[in-house]
Amino acid sequence: MDCMADRAGRKRLKSLFRARLHVSGIVQGVGFRPFVYRLASRYGLTGFIGNTADGVVIEVQSDETAVLESFRRDLELEAPSLARVFSVQEQSLEPLDEQGFHIVASGPSEGVETLVPPDIALCADCRRELFDPSDRRYRYPFINCTNCGPRYTIVESIPYDRPSTTMKGFRMCPSCLVEYRDPLDRRFHAQPDACHECGPSLQFVDSSGTEVSSGGDPLLTAIGRLREGAIVAVKGIGGFHLAVDACNEHAVRLLRKRKGRDAKPFAVMARDIAAVRRVACVGDVEEEALISPAAPVVILHKREPFLLSSLVAPGNPSIGMMLPYSPLHYLLMNDGPEFLVMTSANASEEPIMTDNGEALEKLRGIADFFLMHNRPIHIRCDDSVTVCLDGELRQIRRSRGYVPSPVMVSSNGLPVLAVGAEIKNTVCLLKKDQALLSQHIGDLKNFDAYENFLMTSRHLQEIFQSTPEIVACDLHPLYMASDWARQQSGMQCVEVQHHHAHLGACLAENRHDGPVIGIILDGAGFGSDGTVWGGEVLLGHIGDFERYASLEPLPLPGGDSAVFHPWKTAAGYLFHAGCDVADRHIFDGRQVDVVVEMIERSLNTPFTSSCGRLFDAVAALCGICPDTSYEGQAAVELMNVAGGRMDGSSFSYEIDTFSSQVARLLVVPLVRDVVSALDHGTDICEVSRRFHVTIVTMFCDIAVRASRASGLKTVALSGGVFQNSLIFEGMVDRLRRAGLQVLTHSLVPCNDGGISLGQAVIARRRVTSDE
Ligand SMILES: [Zn+2]
Ligand SMILES: [Zn+2]
Numbered sequence: 001m002d003c004m005a006d007r008a009g010r011k012r013l014k015s016l017f018r019a020r021l022h023v024s025g026i027v028q029g030v031g032f033r034p035f036v037y038r039l040a041s042r043y044g045l046t047g048f049i050g051n052t053a054d055g056v057v058i059e060v061q062s063d064e065t066a067v068l069e070s071f072r073r074d075l076e077l078e079a080p081s082l083a084r085v086f087s088v089q090e091q092s093l094e095p096l097d098e099q100g101f102h103i104v105a106s107g108p109s110e111g112v113e114t115l116v117p118p119d120i121a122l123c124a125d126c127r128r129e130l131f132d133p134s135d136r137r138y139r140y141p142f143i144n145c146t147n148c149g150p151r152y153t154i155v156e157s158i159p160y161d162r163p164s165t166t167m168k169g170f171r172m173c174p175s176c177l178v179e180y181r182d183p184l185d186r187r188f189h190a191q192p193d194a195c196h197e198c199g200p201s202l203q204f205v206d207s208s209g210t211e212v213s214s215g216g217d218p219l220l221t222a223i224g225r226l227r228e229g230a231i232v233a234v235k236g237i238g239g240f241h242l243a244v245d246a247c248n249e250h251a252v253r254l255l256r257k258r259k260g261r262d263a264k265p266f267a268v269m270a271r272d273i274a275a276v277r278r279v280a281c282v283g284d285v286e287e288e289a290l291i292s293p294a295a296p297v298v299i300l301h302k303r304e305p306f307l308l309s310s311l312v313a314p315g316n317p318s319i320g321m322m323l324p325y326s327p328l329h330y331l332l333m334n335d336g337p338e339f340l341v342m343t344s345a346n347a348s349e350e351p352i353m354t355d356n357g358e359a360l361e362k363l364r365g366i367a368d369f370f371l372m373h374n375r376p377i378h379i380r381c382d383d384s385v386t387v388c389l390d391g392e393l394r395q396i397r398r399s400r401g402y403v404p405s406p407v408m409v410s411s412n413g414l415p416v417l418a419v420g421a422e423i424k425n426t427v428c429l430l431k432k433d434q435a436l437l438s439q440h441i442g443d444l445k446n447f448d449a450y451e452n453f454l455m456t457s458r459h460l461q462e463i464f465q466s467t468p469e470i471v472a473c474d475l476h477p478l479y480m481a482s483d484w485a486r487q488q489s490g491m492q493c494v495e496v497q498h499h500h501a502h503l504g505a506c507l508a509e510n511r512h513d514g515p516v517i518g519i520i521l522d523g524a525g526f527g528s529d530g531t532v533w534g535g536e537v538l539l540g541h542i543g544d545f546e547r548y549a550s551l552e553p554l555p556l557p558g559g560d561s562a563v564f565h566p567w568k569t570a571a572g573y574l575f576h577a578g579c580d581v582a583d584r585h586i587f588d589g590r591q592v593d594v595v596v597e598m599i600e601r602s603l604n605t606p607f608t609s610s611c612g613r614l615f616d617a618v619a620a621l622c623g624i625c626p627d628t629s630y631e632g633q634a635a636v637e638l639m640n641v642a643g644g645r646m647d648g649s650s651f652s653y654e655i656d657t658f659s660s661q662v663a664r665l666l667v668v669p670l671v672r673d674v675v676s677a678l679d680h681g682t683d684i685c686e687v688s689r690r691f692h693v694t695i696v697t698m699f700c701d702i703a704v705r706a707s708r709a710s711g712l713k714t715v716a717l718s719g720g721v722f723q724n725s726l727i728f729e730g731m732v733d734r735l736r737r738a739g740l741q742v743l744t745h746s747l748v749p750c751n752d753g754g755i756s757l758g759q760a761v762i763a764r765r766r767v768t769s770d771e
Helices: 002-014 032-042 065-077 124-130 174-181 218-227 249-259 273-279 284-290 327-335 356-362 447-463 480-486 498-509 559-564 566-576 592-600 612-621 633-641 668-679 684-710 725-737 752-770
Strands: 017-026 046-052 055-062 084-093 101-103 202-206 232-235 240-245 268-270 297-302 318-322 339-344 369-373 385-389 392-397 416-418 428-431 434-437 470-474 492-496 516-526 532-540 545-551 654-656 663-666 714-718 741-743
Touching: 017 065, 032 046, 032 055, 032 065, 032 101, 055 065, 065 084, 124 327, 202 218, 218 232, 218 240, 218 327, 218 369, 232 356, 240 249, 249 339, 268 273, 268 327, 273 284, 273 318, 284 297, 284 385, 284 392, 327 369, 356 369, 385 725, 392 752, 416 447, 416 752, 428 752, 434 752, 447 480, 470 480, 470 752, 480 492, 492 498, 492 752, 498 516, 498 532, 498 714, 498 752, 516 612, 516 684, 532 612, 532 684, 545 684, 559 566, 559 612, 566 592, 566 612, 566 668, 612 633, 612 668, 612 684, 633 684, 633 725, 654 684, 663 668, 663 684, 668 684, 684 725, 714 725, 725 741
Parallel strands: 046 101, 232 369, 268 318, 297 385, 416 470, 470 492, 516 714, 545 663, 714 741
Antiparallel strands: 017 055, 017 084, 046 055, 202 369, 232 240, 240 339, 268 339, 297 318, 385 392, 416 428, 428 434, 516 532, 532 545, 654 663
16 A cells, blocks of 8 residues: 555656745845745745745745746745845756645855845834724834834844844744744734834933833823923934924024034924925925835925924025834824924934933933833944935935845955945945945044944944955045054955045946046045045046046145135135235134145145035135034035026136146136136125036036047046035036936945945955956
8 A cells, every 4th residue: 555655646746846946135024935925825836935044945846837937937026025136046856745835944044145134114004003093003112014124223143033133132922923923924024023012112211311201101201392392312223313393493402502513404304295295395206215115314405484493404405304214203203293303313423322321321411301212223323314316316325224235236256345434434345246335334533433333344244144355445544444454464455546436336336347437526535646636537447547637736724624614725725826815804803824824834734636625615715604513514505505506607717738647627717716706796696606517517528528538438426526416417417418428326325425335346356357
């Protein structure tokens, strides 16, 4: 009998087909396994699916190959919205005698490529449950499921399972456990899953750490205080925010005073998209971004009359807005003020705070109350900041919601760790064809930011299981990150010039190898010749570049400190242009003679071809922002007085192609023209418009010459100056009309936050071509 059964079994097996599919990409923590389970059940397949360290492995079996093919097709077509399938490797296997389809436990980590997903805003299903009085998670501030919730910020190590997250201290109650184990449940293997019974909880305390909602609801108490105008520190997904009612003039003023922040705009969270529309103009691209799972801050044009306190973004036609993204935010906004200022809680330039004790200690004197919870944040992550320019969403600060999703690049090869620039620092781990950029880390001159830089570099290597063989850094002799990189043994260190890194970042995200013409405009970067560069036209590709042209180098009295004193830069440029410095009103009450003497005696007065400083100088000449409280403020305010328009004739400029190898865009005629226009009583709005026209005209002029000389037809735009919408859109338009193809940033910031990507691809190319 046994023998006959065996034979029948073998015969049946012979008519079966079995395949193993190895899927890599973002397929963990995004509901992929339940999806595959349902799909396999629909096609009547047997087999299993499990997480591996490099994605998921699926084995499926059927008596028809066509059915397996359909399954294979739908696997990609119908994948959950948050999943990203990069590759599917297929292999046929001997059929097995088995029943049903199963989800198997995560295997031990052996390979490479697990992708930790970014933090995901509350999904529509969870939102419905949050406000459903009959749901067991009604008003639970930490509700989440496979399609939403914290991810990157709570992951301590891989594989991505509960014990390796900051949820490990919370033991699931029986009801949660049932959902967690049911392959057909929306919370199957949702690692941060929890409920009122078993999960994290809220606490509302005053600045001495004393519970003030005793007996009451911490959330409702917090809302009451916000309505009264208090400043409340709110612990969110990637760190603490300082929240105040955005319509309460007094509260916003108090926040500015206590935070010591005069002018820099605050971001605002609005209850819903309809509320956003009452305050600002929202286009399709902007709406899509606001309601996306990443839920970034989106910079929008204010509507007049402006409903919120004018102190939210004083003197600025734009306002950064976002929608609630965690359930806690939804509860706050649903019952509380319709608009809350939500600004990162940090002492100036320090990283955003994540720890309850640290917040209580460091925010004492700023926050009146603290709305906290006991789910630890492992990785600090600021809100991402985006803007729509030329019809596309652009990153200004790429952080929560986007990190650590990879930017796919066209090269493949040795793993690289790139350590970024000094300010707006990010790091980038380049692994195969995936560039894994970190969240915004900040200014490394700050000790806590530097610590965060070290921790993040280590963490990325751990969670992505990669040991870099190359470390890439900026050429600058004194950058903290470069210093660290040069001290690493065991990794080959490659120094990359700052503006070449900008160019490389733009090429990499466009999957373009070059050569191209690069117009790279920013504040300052260390040049290959040891001077400070910043208004550059490069000819180059990923591997190498040549400096084709630059702004004329002008004196910068006080060096780096001039960033906060545009009047000094103006004095330097005027002096160099042979204009009368002493007589101008903008220098009244300032020690302009000391500055002139510094220039004459070459004391701490480097020369720079910076583009940012040229904006500063012109802003100061116009009487806008003689001193600034944040980097780039003068340029922002100069752009704002143009009122969104760029018209009128260009000021004079000249291109000198004879005096040196590098063509020089002469700034002296421009400075003289600006002075003359102002002296003739030209309105500063008009001066600003004409100045913007000049920058665009001048750089397009040189780009067209570079194109004729080199035969190149593609121009890449990078550097922080391109955050200026007039310059960016004006330049793109003019270059296109000149018949040139334009490459721009959209995935990573054009500012120094994107530098690490450029460093990584350039370093890999240079090492590879040296071999
Ligand atoms: Zn959900
Ligand atoms: Zn529970």
